[in-house]
Amino acid sequence: MTRPFKRRDFLFMGSALAGSLLLKSCGGEPSTTEASPGASPAATGDGIKVGILHSLSGTMAISEKSVVDAENLAIEEINAAGGVLGKQIVAITEDGNSDWPTFNEKAKKLIDQDKVVTVFGCWTSASRKAVLETFETKNHMLWYPVQYEGQECSKNVFYTGAAPNQQIEPSVDWLLEKYAGKPFFLVGSDYVFPRTANTIIKAQLAAKGGKVVGEDYIPLGNTEVTAIISKIKSAMPDGGVIYNSLNGDSNVAFFKQLQGAGLGPDKYPSMSVSIAEEEVKAIGVEYLKGHFAAWNYFQTVTTPASTKFVEAFKKKYGADRVVNDPMESAYIAVYIWKQAVEKAGTADDLEKVRMAALGQTFEAPQGLVTMENSHHLSKFVRIGEVGDDALFKIVFETKEAVKPLPWNQFVPETKGFSCDWSDPAKGGKFKAT
């Protein structure tokens, strides 16, 4: 059945078209041209193109958008200081839409069509795994800024977030010492990071005499946690430690209802690995006060670089914004890449840049970090307690940067393995002697 094209259709489609145009332009998303305001049109013409690949829509947009902000801040700072090799950096931002195949498509687009020299991107391990093959077959370069479960060491990825031994393991050690003799309950979202993290924690606790009395997983985005809370209560009637690797919205429900059920941090202290300053704001400080989180960087770190970073960020994005660990890692990634390009003298020869990146040091907000031969950063480990101001009071920090161990030494399958990309003979996974 065909219909003539009616006026109403025309009106409807016309306004729909106009509306979508408006939505797109007023959406406030960082568009390609906004990314490098320092660049004059002439310089843009022969600038150095880099890709930014994060979710600006969908579930993960909540976290990833602020990482894009941090990356744009670093690029803007570098451009204002004269750029790289005398050229301005031009950022091409793509939206991964919280959908892993989309991440892969957009990665291909950035590499093949836009001809970027490197990509800063991804948050979830699932999105990283989705683009990994593309970066490996095209022998390209990805900078991944988030703490993750380890057990991976690709030649084509630089991991500027923490490996498990730079976040999870020290925090478990700290808990074992502070709450000696208390049982542990592990709660996580149901996907690869929490499950791997909990495998590591269980192996570590077994080796060090800790006791796990329960383990539970919530589907991503689920907010019904009543059953888990009563299990925690019945498994640990006299109190104990909750190790929390929940991600996203479930955290809000978990802490709100934990307090409602009367499980306070005095008897049931919790250690979280996915709650940073932004999440504290979204959950509400009333529910989180006294709980702990483990990261490499908190906004309350007082190094000069940190003060500068926080000030610059607030100046650009508003005084009520906060910075967090993944944002700092993303900020570091841009600077280490810039240093590597300068050392290599080229941005286009990726192998030269990659080799130049190894051993680069950077006075980061968290302290002096080094890009190790394993493509991971050596980082400082910190534990913070949520205070009244919705920021973290740092209750523990390592004196020196902790070297990364991508292959976990507590898990039998990877025990004894390590990674060294400075030597092609060794590569991503070899048995250390």
Place this chain on the structure above:
Amino acid sequence: MSGLLDGLFNGISIGAVLLLAALGLAIVFGLMGVINMAHGELIMLGAYTTFVVQNIFKPLGAPWSDFYIFFALVAAFIVAALVGVLLERTVVRYLYGRPLETLLATWGVSLILQQFIRSVSPQFVVGVGLFCALYFGAIAIISRRPDFERIRNWAIAIMVPISVAIALTASNVLGQSFKLGFTRPWFGTQGVDVTAPKWLRGGLAIGDSQLPYTRLFIIALTIVCLLGIYWFLNKTNWGLRIRSVTQNRTMSACLGIPTQKVDAITFAIGSGLAGIAGCAVALLGSVSSNTGQAYIVDTFMVVVIGGVGKLIGSIMAAGAIGILSYVIGSNAIGPLFDSMPFVKSIFEFFATASMAKVVVFALIVVFLQFRPAGLFPQKGRTVEA
């Protein structure tokens, strides 16, 4: 005994959240037969309204900030109901009797609402507002001309680009001159925090277990809403009209019932209830642009299991699903089989939040094999309508 009581309470409290979230849908989908995929986003709007009301009351100090929740409930109802009416008048009413198109259209609306919450900023409001004012204003003026019918298409073709251009330029110029204060989104992609007032934060200690006040509050709220709906549908004139339109639209229209008005009111009430549900879930969970997505499947599940068109069915279904998912998820049955380690280990295997969800859905699939029309199927002439 206390374990049983605990289980019953927790099951009912899960059920109460489900029911409250599904109540609006039970009316919109159950009575009107409209598959409203944007129901979750109406819940989300309710939650955001709660956030806004909370922030308005916060600076007012003690007595006000403690009771903001009651104002938030009213505001959430009104906001969601208004959006619901807008949705019904502009989209749904053209699609009555075409469930597939309704499904797609309302799903589109749900995406629009999500993105709206993420990107609404002063710049956005000025841009869209200006466009609407210019375009619809111009069309209204031109439509007074006697030869409007003839030049209509031309007018539209000219006015759309002009309005877009003016709105874009204005919002961009304003954005560049006022910078961050003007372009920054109000809510943003990051979730916002809704904090329950102090008197709702603790819990009622009974023995060694504690019943959270928020849960008690939600159970009470659900009961109040149910009674309100029952009263409205059965004791008021508009309720009578809604029921008659549900049963036989043509006959009601013949008898002089303004069916269009009835549709709008029914939709508004269903949407308003979603707003109230949003206010309630904001006390328990997160408030972000995805909030609605977490509830949409569960709410449809409740309505379908209960039997479309029967409020009592939704009540029973919500209660049953709540108790079932609690009993499975918290491993309440396992310990009863201490003497049989094999059976006990089976129950333990299913006793995680993810597995409990799988089991509940599996049971629902089995249930629908035997009772495809739900717990309380519609009977009589309305079935085929």
